[in-house]
Amino acid sequence: MKEKEIKNNSNAPGIDIENYEDLEGLTTKKLRFGLWFIEHKILFWRILIVSLLIIVGVSWSYTIYGFAYYFTRGQYEDKKIVDELTRVNTIGHDYLVSISAKDLIYSSIQILKTASDKYDLITQIKNPNQDHWAVIEYCWAVSGKEIACGDNFILPEETKHLLALSKNFPSRPERVELIIKDLKWQRINKRKFPDWESFRNERLNLEAVDISFRPGQSSEISDKLNLNTLDFTVNNNTPYNYWEVGLNIVFYSGRNIVGVNQYHLEEFLSKEKRDVSMAWSGTIGRVSEIKIIPSVNILKDDIYIDYDGGVGEEK
Numbered sequence: 001m002k003e004k005e006i007k008n009n010s011n012a013p014g015i016d017i018e019n020y021e022d023l024e025g026l027t028t029k030k031l032r033f034g035l036w037f038i039e040h041k042i043l044f045w046r047i048l049i050v051s052l053l054i055i056v057g058v059s060w061s062y063t064i065y066g067f068a069y070y071f072t073r074g075q076y077e078d079k080k081i082v083d084e085l086t087r088v089n090t091i092g093h094d095y096l097v098s099i100s101a102k103d104l105i106y107s108s109i110q111i112l113k114t115a116s117d118k119y120d121l122i123t124q125i126k127n128p129n130q131d132h133w134a135v136i137e138y139c140w141a142v143s144g145k146e147i148a149c150g151d152n153f154i155l156p157e158e159t160k161h162l163l164a165l166s167k168n169f170p171s172r173p174e175r176v177e178l179i180i181k182d183l184k185w186q187r188i189n190k191r192k193f194p195d196w197e198s199f200r201n202e203r204l205n206l207e208a209v210d211i212s213f214r215p216g217q218s219s220e221i222s223d224k225l226n227l228n229t230l231d232f233t234v235n236n237n238t239p240y241n242y243w244e245v246g247l248n249i250v251f252y253s254g255r256n257i258v259g260v261n262q263y264h265l266e267e268f269l270s271k272e273k274r275d276v277s278m279a280w281s282g283t284i285g286r287v288s289e290i291k292i293i294p295s296v297n298i299l300k301d302d303i304y305i306d307y308d309g310g311v312g313e314e315k
Contacts, residue, residue: 101129101132101134101185101187102128102129102132104125104126104127104128104134104136104154104183105125105126105127105128106123106124106125106178107123107124107125107126108123109121109122109123109176109177109178110122110123110257111172111173111176112257112258112259112260113172113283114166114259114281114282114283114284115166115226115281115282115283117168117169117170118166118167118168118169118282119166119167119169119172119173120163120164120165120166120167120259120260121140121163121164121167121176122161122162122163122164122257122260123161123162123178124159124160124161124162125154125159125160125161125162126158126159127154127155127156127157127158127159128157129156129157130156130157130196131156131187131188131190131196132156132185132186132187132188133153133154133155133156133158133185133186133188133299134153134154134183134184134185134186135151135152135153135182135183135184135186136151136152136153136154136162136180136182136183137149137150137151137180137181137182137183138150138151138152138162138178138179138180138181139178139179139181140164140167140176140177140178140179141176141177141178141179142169142173142175142176142177143173143174143175144175144177146179147164147167148164148167149181150162150164152295153297155200155297155298155299156188156196156200160248160293160295161248161250161260161293162178163248163260163262165260165261165262199298200298202238202239203238203240203296203298204238204294204296204298205236205237205238206234206235206236206237206238206245206268206294206296207234207235207237208232208233208234208235208247208292209232209233209234209235210231210232210233211230211231211232211290211292212230212231212232213228213229213230213231213251213287213290214228214229214230215228215283215284215285215286215287216228216281216282216283216284226281226282226283227279227280227281228259228279228280228281228282228284229277229278229279230249230261230276230277230278230279230290231275231276231277231278232275232276232292233273233274233275233276234247234265234268234273234274234276234292235272235273236268236269236270236271236272236273236274237271238270239270240270240304241267241268241269241270241304241305241306242265242267242268242296242303242304242305243266243267243302243303243304243305244264244265244266244267244268244303245264245265245268245294245295245296246262246263246264246294246295246296247262247263247264247265247292247293247294247295248260248262248292248293248295249261249262249263249290249291249292249293250290250291250293251284251287251289251290252287252288252289252290252291253285253286253287253288254288258284258285258286258287259282259284259285259287261278261280263276263278267305269305
């Protein structure tokens with residue numbers, strides 16, 4: 001009767017069973033959760049089994065699809081890849097020609113008499129390539145005998161003159177040849193020079209102005225010596241200093257070349273103006289145009305003067 005009285009009094013006023021704590025730490029919340037879990041244990045097992053069945057079904061479906069795809073298309077694609085990897089690609093002649101440098105274009109050799117027993121030899125060469133430049137080693141030969149040798153360079157799409165000045169011959173040479181000893185082509189590095197035209201124009205902005213020429217016939221001492229005089233100014237409009245700048249000077253009468261000469265400027269600094277006066281003996285005749293053409297291998301680093309704090313070659 002006593003035990004029954006205690007159970008009947010569990011809802012008695014002043015007694016809260018939710019605050020009951022077992023001496024071993026077991027609370028009514030834990031008891032209720034345990035009861036709920038036992039009541040739903042079968043449902044949890046069913047959910048777990050269904051989830052595993054779904055995962056297995058998806059995995060097998062993907063595996064079956066993969067095998068089916070390989071047997072229907074994969075084998076063909078693998079064979080195609082193997083065929084492409086094992087195929088030998090041959091480079092055709094047309095392709096080699098398209099990437100190779102085209103030959104230089106040579107004009108006929110001109111022989112210009114400048115004085116008694118003295119002659120100038122000149123030929124014009126043109127580089128038709130846009131992305132190749134060349135270094136040339138050559139010799140002049142008269143009647144099969146070499147009389148003078150030299151080396152030069154020609155930039156992409158450049159036209160320049162090869163000269164042999166004041167050569168002594170007892171009479172006008174009959175057969176003159178230009179023998180190319182060596183010709184080395186080099187391709188312009190597109191990574192280093194992505195805009196070659198701008199690079200070239202900026203560094204070759206060397207301008208000859210105030211050109212004044214007096215042929216030997218008008219010289220005050222022309223009765224004794226035909227002395228030609230040429231005065232001009234060269235402006236270095238570039239931001240670069242050059243150790244040396246070569247100048248090829250070509251005299252025209254109409255379209256015909258009637259005289260040539262050369263001059264060299266040393267340590268030609270950026271924004272400098274250099275006055276030049278030249279005098280040389282010989283007979284040129286009537287001149288309608290004078291071209292003063294700079295010759296600088298702007299692709300070579302050692303042509304630039306790099307002063308500390310100055311305006312030499314940009315690095």
